[in-house]
Amino acid sequence: MHGFMNDPNGLFYLNGKYHCFAQLNPYGLGVGNTHWMHMVSSDLMHWQELPYALLPDETGRMYSGCGAVDLQNTSGLGKDGIPPVFLFYTPAGSKSRWSRGKYFEIAAAVSTDGGMHFEKYAQNPIVQHIAYMNRDPKVVWDDQNQNWVMVIFLDNDRYMFLYSDNLLHWEQGETIRIRGSAECPDLFNLPIDNDMTQRKWVLWGSTDNYMIGHFEGRHFVPETDVIEGPTHRIDSAYSLEARSTGGYAAQTFANLPNGRVIQISWIRTVVSQGPFSSCLSIPNELRLVSTEQGPRLTVKPAAEVKDLRECSYSFVGRGLEEFERIPREYLGEAMDMTFKFSMKPDKLIAFSVRGVLIVYDPKIERLLLPVGAYKLALKDDTFELRVVTDRCSVELYADDGKFNLTLATVPDPTDISILPVLLDPGIGIDFEVHKLKSMWE
Numbered sequence: 001m002h003g004f005m006n007d008p009n010g011l012f013y014l015n016g017k018y019h020c021f022a023q024l025n026p027y028g029l030g031v032g033n034t035h036w037m038h039m040v041s042s043d044l045m046h047w048q049e050l051p052y053a054l055l056p057d058e059t060g061r062m063y064s065g066c067g068a069v070d071l072q073n074t075s076g077l078g079k080d081g082i083p084p085v086f087l088f089y090t091p092a093g094s095k096s097r098w099s100r101g102k103y104f105e106i107a108a109a110v111s112t113d114g115g116m117h118f119e120k121y122a123q124n125p126i127v128q129h130i131a132y133m134n135r136d137p138k139v140v141w142d143d144q145n146q147n148w149v150m151v152i153f154l155d156n157d158r159y160m161f162l163y164s165d166n167l168l169h170w171e172q173g174e175t176i177r178i179r180g181s182a183e184c185p186d187l188f189n190l191p192i193d194n195d196m197t198q199r200k201w202v203l204w205g206s207t208d209n210y211m212i213g214h215f216e217g218r219h220f221v222p223e224t225d226v227i228e229g230p231t232h233r234i235d236s237a238y239s240l241e242a243r244s245t246g247g248y249a250a251q252t253f254a255n256l257p258n259g260r261v262i263q264i265s266w267i268r269t270v271v272s273q274g275p276f277s278s279c280l281s282i283p284n285e286l287r288l289v290s291t292e293q294g295p296r297l298t299v300k301p302a303a304e305v306k307d308l309r310e311c312s313y314s315f316v317g318r319g320l321e322e323f324e325r326i327p328r329e330y331l332g333e334a335m336d337m338t339f340k341f342s343m344k345p346d347k348l349i350a351f352s353v354r355g356v357l358i359v360y361d362p363k364i365e366r367l368l369l370p371v372g373a374y375k376l377a378l379k380d381d382t383f384e385l386r387v388v389t390d391r392c393s394v395e396l397y398a399d400d401g402k403f404n405l406t407l408a409t410v411p412d413p414t415d416i417s418i419l420p421v422l423l424d425p426g427i428g429i430d431f432e433v434h435k436l437k438s439m440w441e
Contacts, residue, residue, distance in 0.1 A: 002275040004029050007136075007184060007249035008264045009036055010053070010067035010087045012115065013256050018044055019115050020264065021053055021087070022280065023064060029277045034061035034092065044262070044283050044304040045439050053118050054109060059091035059125075060099035064136045064184060065106075067115075068167065069255040071141075074148070075167045077110055085115040086167055088150070090135035091125065103129035106137050106152065108167070127162065127170050131155055136184045139167070140254070142215055149215070151185045151203065159185050159205065163218040173218055179226045181205025184249035188261050190288040192295050200288060200295060206249050207231045208404075212288075212295055224294060230403050235366065235373040247281055247395075247406035261286045262302055269392040269408040279392045281406060291402070298401030301388060305336060308439065314432035320351060320423035326433065331416040334390050334436035341383045342428040350421035354389050354411040357421065358396075367398070369407065376403055388436075 003026040010021035017040045024037040036054035039047045054062040065088040070078065077084040087109040093102025106127035109118040127137075132155035139150045150162040150170060157180065161173035178185075186204035191197075203220070204210040208229025213222040231247075250265035262283050271277045283302040288295045313330035315322055333354075341349055341360070348361040359368035360383050366373040367385075376398055386397040394407040418433070 003027060004031060004277050005037065005266075005280075006031070006268075006278060007064045007266050008251050008280055009064050009089070011251050011264065012067035012069055012085065012254040014069055014083075014085065015114050016042060017115070018042070018253065019067065020047070020280075021067070022266075023062075024052070026052075029271075032061075034063060034095075036062050036087070036089065043307060044302060045307050047439060050116070053087065054089060054120075056096060056098075057091075057120075058098050059093060059105070059107070060102060061092040061095045063090035063092040063095075063104070064249065065089035066138045066251065067254050068139045068141070068148070069115075070167060071255070074165060075110075077112065079112045082112060082114060085111040085118075086139070087111075087118055088126075088137040088139050090137070092133070092135070104133045104135050105129050106134070106150075106170075121168075123168075126168055127152070130160065130172070131158075134160070136249075138185050138187050138251070140187050140189070145215055145217055147218065149187065149220075151187050153183050153185055157181050157205070159203070161220050171218075174220060176203065176211070176220065176222070178203065178205035178209055178211060180228065180232055181207070181209045181226075184251070186251050186263070188252045188286070190261055190286065190297075191259075192288045193290050194287075202286075202288070202297065204250065207247065208250070210297065227296065230374055230405050233375050234371075235375070250281075252286070263299070265406070267393045267406055267408050269410060271392060271410060278408075279390070281393070281395060282388060282390075284404070287401070289400075289402075296402055299404035300397055300401040301336070301386070301395075305388070305436075306434075308334075308436040309336065309434040310437045312432065312434045314430075316430045317428045318431070319425060320349070320420035320427070320429060322429065322431070323351065323418045323420050326418060328416075330433055330435055331418070332435045333411070333413060333416060334438070335388070335416075336434040336436055337387045337389075337418070338430075338432050339383075339385045339387070340430040343378055343381050343383050344424060344427060345381075347424040347427060349383070349423050349427060351423070352417070352419045352421055353387055353394065354417065355415045356394050356407065356409065356411065358385070358387075359421075360385075367403075369396075369405070370409070371407065374403070374405065 006023040038053040105125035107124035247265035
């Protein structure tokens with residue numbers, strides 16, 4: 001991959017292959033000339049790039065959207081028993097000189113060969129301009145009501161639902177506000193605590209605010225107010241409106257087997273040198289769990305991440321100084337680490353991973369990172385943190401997945417260290433590190 005990549009688009013699974021698309025400017029390291037790049041994988045970990053799926057045209061740049069597999073051929077566009085695959089995208093009118101005077105609309109491209117090649121639908125747009133720069137369609141099948149649901153971004157913090165029987169003709173539904181969010185909605189269905197009789201819909205707005213609800217026919221009924229994600233619970237010395245510079249525009253795969261919900265986000269890393277800028281997150285698996293505040297999402301690395309482990313090292317009940325004794329062959333640019341600290345109520349801990357300082361202060365229940373401080377309560381006097389590093393990112397997980405944060409950073413490639421900074425001698429650590437292989441071998 002080369003150029004400027006941003007939002008993941010069109011994620012779906014079919015015939016044993018995961019398909020991932022993304023916004024791409026192949027001609028520079030800034031936004032422009034927006035194509036849809038295309039890559040496939042059989043294991044979510046190792047990817048093969050394919051030719052671009054969508055190219056800019058007279059309707060504008062190819063802005064964000066999603067993928068949908070029409071298993072029941074509701075559109076009637078399938079051939080020879082092969083279900084058609086749709087890419088829904090946003091023709092960004094007036095974003096190029098070829099499309100001056102045109103509006104943002106919603107369009108579709110269709111594949112009849114299992115998602116390998118796509119043709120833009122001859123009767124585009126399927127949804128004409130509604131408001132401002134309406135964009136970023138996410139389309140899902142509602143099995144209970146036997147219809148398709150589309151949610152799009154309108155403007156400010158407003159999103160609109162649309163409904164269809166055949167993916168080609170859409171009727172407008174209700175407008176929902178997701179406070180503190182904009183652009184790139186996601187919509188997915190999950191059981192609470194794996195109880196299939198208690199399934200709920202989650203409406204997600206970038207960055208990570210969401211609402212939980214259900215559909216009554218062709219109408220979304222919220223059951224919660226907006227639930228703030230970790231990036232919106234930040235304390236910052238610089239700005240009350242500070243946000244993580246990491247994950248954005250997250251999207252889940254369509255048509256995954258076994259009811260799994262896997263999500264990938266865009267990591268907004270600015271790379272000053274090299275053939276590309278920014279990257280995608282590791283695949284994360286989402287679940288709904290019961291809490292004292294009601295159902296909440298958990299975000300954890302997908303189990304497939306373990307398939308990248310090259311070698312492993314661990315210790316139990318040691319002090320922070322043990323980090324300095326880790327054999328270098330177990331360290332690398334890409335690592336998957338779990339830290340488990342036995343805390344004292346008045347003693348903070350501080351350590352660094354590849355030069356990134358991580359501090360936890362139990363007195364104020366804050367995790368302090370280079371981008372700000374985040375409220376994070378202890379569980380049974382134990383602080384557990386999982387950290388996954390790569391060349392352009394540091395991804396963190398805590399509180400059994402209820403806290404997830406991405407740092408968009410380029411660590412020094414020569415610094416693969418895990419170093420003690422501050423720790424009371426009475427605090428014990430259980431630790432494991434897994435050096436990871438390349439996803440592109």
